[in-house]
Amino acid sequence: MRFTAEVVFAEPTIRNEIVFLAGDTVTYGEVADKLEMALGRPFSRSEWTVPFLMEELARDPQNMIRKYRAAFAQGRGVAWDKAGTFNQRNAIPVTDVTAWIGANLTLPRSA
Known part of the structure; x- marks a missing residue:
């Protein structure tokens, strides 16, 4: 959702073009x-x-x-290189797999 909002409200307005976004592959x-x-x-x-x-x-x-x-x-x-994508050009962070796991799954407790 955040990417959609960022693209919709981007300045200058984005019209009739493909917007490339990228995270980890x-x-x-x-x-x-x-x-x-x-x-x-x-x-x-x-x-x-x-x-x-x-x-x-x-x-x-x-x-x-x-x-x-x-x-x-x-x-x-x-898939395409992250360099030059909308999120990279606009410094919009993405969550990688490791961070998503840490935020969303119950991890074993240390002894």
């Missing part, structure tokens, strides 16, 4: 690593191959989650 494995470290416990992992994801999508071609998984698994996801 992480893999599912990196997310699992960060969760394991923060929560102090392991997670089970399974790797889904591109052929498996394409088969799943073929069985349910209107499923947006399956489309998303297949696109990103093939390297067709959308």
